[in-house]
Amino acid sequence: MGFGVLSAEVCDRLAKAELTYREVGATAGDLPAGYHRLARSVLVGHGRQVFARAGDAVCGWQVQLGAGLRVSASARAAVPGAVVILGLGIGPLRLRAPCRVVYVVDEPRRRGFAYGTLAGHPESGEEAFMVEHHDDDTVIFTVTAFSRPATRLAKIAGPVGAVVQRQATARYLRSLGKIARPLETASQADIAASSEALVPARSASARGLAVRPYVQTREGCHHTQPPAGSLKSSSFVLSCGTYTVSPALASAVAALIE
Numbered sequence: 001m002g003f004g005v006l007s008a009e010v011c012d013r014l015a016k017a018e019l020t021y022r023e024v025g026a027t028a029g030d031l032p033a034g035y036h037r038l039a040r041s042v043l044v045g046h047g048r049q050v051f052a053r054a055g056d057a058v059c060g061w062q063v064q065l066g067a068g069l070r071v072s073a074s075a076r077a078a079v080p081g082a083v084v085i086l087g088l089g090i091g092p093l094r095l096r097a098p099c100r101v102v103y104v105v106d107e108p109r110r111r112g113f114a115y116g117t118l119a120g121h122p123e124s125g126e127e128a129f130m131v132e133h134h135d136d137d138t139v140i141f142t143v144t145a146f147s148r149p150a151t152r153l154a155k156i157a158g159p160v161g162a163v164v165q166r167q168a169t170a171r172y173l174r175s176l177g178k179i180a181r182p183l184e185t186a187s188q189a190d191i192a193a194s195s196e197a198l199v200p201a202r203s204a205s206a207r208g209l210a211v212r213p214y215v216q217t218r219e220g221c222h223h224t225q226p227p228a229g230s231l232k233s234s235s236f237v238l239s240c241g242t243y244t245v246s247p248a249l250a251s252a253v254a255a256l257i258e
Contacts, residue, residue, distance in 0.1 A: 003065060004072040006083065011074040014083035014098055019116045020124040020150055024102050027114045027128035027144045035125055035146035038165060042173045044131070044141045044180040051133035054141060055111030057179045058129050059104070066175030067168065070094075078113040080104050097121045109133040117150065123165075124150040129172070141176045143169050 006014075023032040031037040044054055057063060059078045061071045070087035078084075078101050086097040099115035112130035117123055125147030132140050147165065 002070065003061060003076070004070070005076075006072050006074050006085065010085075011083055014085075014100060014118055015074075015081065017098075017100070017118045019100065019102070020119060020121065021116060021126065023146070024116060024126070025114070026146065027126050028103065031144070031146045035148045036165065037146045038169060039142065039144045040169050040173060041140050041142040042177060043138055044177050045139050046137050047139070048133065050180045051109070051111075051131060051139045054131045054139055054176055054180045057176060058112050058131050058141070059106075062179060063129055063172050063175050066178065067171035078104060078115070083118075084115065095122065097123075099127075102126065105130065114144075117147070122150060123147040131176075139180065141173060143172050145169070 026032050031039070044050065057066075060076060061073060061078065061084070064071050064086060068088070071084060072087065073082060073084040075082045080101055080103065082101040084099050084101070086099065088095045088097075098118040098120050100118055102114050102116045104113045105111060110130065110132050112128060114126055114128035116126045125145065127143065127145040127147070130142045130144070132142070134140060145165065
């Protein structure tokens with residue numbers, strides 16, 4: 001998968017096309033009724049450098065590219081009015097999803113954008129990608145969306161479409177985490193010392209340590225089901241016995257053992 005620039009003809013056609021839903025901009029507030037609604041957040045790191053890098057990645061289509069989508073857009077950055085066609089699959093099996101950017105946020109502690117669906121997209125609705133730098137120095141990435149089937153195939157798929165959207169959202173969250181992780185503030189020496197204290201001498205149990213994202217939603221907090229006896233830190237599930245660590249250390253240990 002990769003990035004491509006749309007032709008002037010395609011850009012002009014998509015720029016003039018009508019959005020396929022009425023509630024334009026609703027991902028910035030209360031999500032409308034009558035749609036499948038989704039909001040997922042994940043900790044991607046700490047500090048201004050991580051925020052800057054994550055914001056650049058989000059606004060540069062890197063989340064979609066990192067999730068395995070083909071991105072063909074009118075611009076290399078998400079700007080108001082930019083159009084994009086997202087693609088997944090190969091040849092005649094490729095799914096094409098045209099969208100247009102409906103708003104962009106560029107603030108000192110908040111960056112991101114939202115795009116809405118155009119004719120030909122299998123769904124009808126809007127999706128927003130937002131990075132926030134909080135007062136406690138955490139950097140949080142949130143994906144918010146509302147959608148419903150628009151094409152005949154999507155309508156036939158029924159509940160499967162919602163499952164596919166959740167899976168895509170999980171890939172978006174993981175994608176940005178990988179981009180931001182190299183800038184975590186803990187030093188390699190601190191990481192090594194802490195990991196050895198957690199699991200001595202990097203034994204086989206260290207290699208088997210599972211660190212799973214602890215994903216916050218509007219309905220509460222959800223994560224992949226941990227084995228019995230595992231503990232939750234404020235941002236991660238550690239399935240390594242009876243240890244619990246800070247979010248920063250959990251992310252750092254994950255980087256060492258993956």
